[in-house]
Amino acid sequence: MNIRLKFLFVVLTICVALSNESSFKIEGMVCEGGCSYKVKSIVNSIEGVNECSLDFAKKVLTVNYDSKIVNDQLIIEKISEDRNFKAEKIKINKKNKRSWLRNWF
DSSP states (O other): OHHHHHHHHHHHHHHHHHEEEEEEEEEOOOOTTHHHHHHHHHHHTSTTEEEEEEETTTTEEEEEEETTTOOHHHHHHHHHHSTTOEEEEEOOOOOOTTHHHHHHO
8 A cells, every 4th residue: 555655656747747727818800709819729739738828918828838838928829829929938926836846857
């Protein structure tokens, strides 16, 4: 039993360590329905993206992704390929729920 718990802990730690979350300011969105759908579709089509959410009112996109496959620059480039949108990385002062675990390693 003890070995199983250690193994589970190691697996969960690796998953958390490889996961990254970044936020981006999105310019060029004029409609909540179509533009939001388009931006989220672009981001979700990137291999390694786990999930994304978009706050249309604030024009902020938050992306959770596997940092071994994806980086912030790739996300910005993919969004900017659609000439209607421009993405810029921003820092949001929000404490990550998993930060206590990351601080251990």
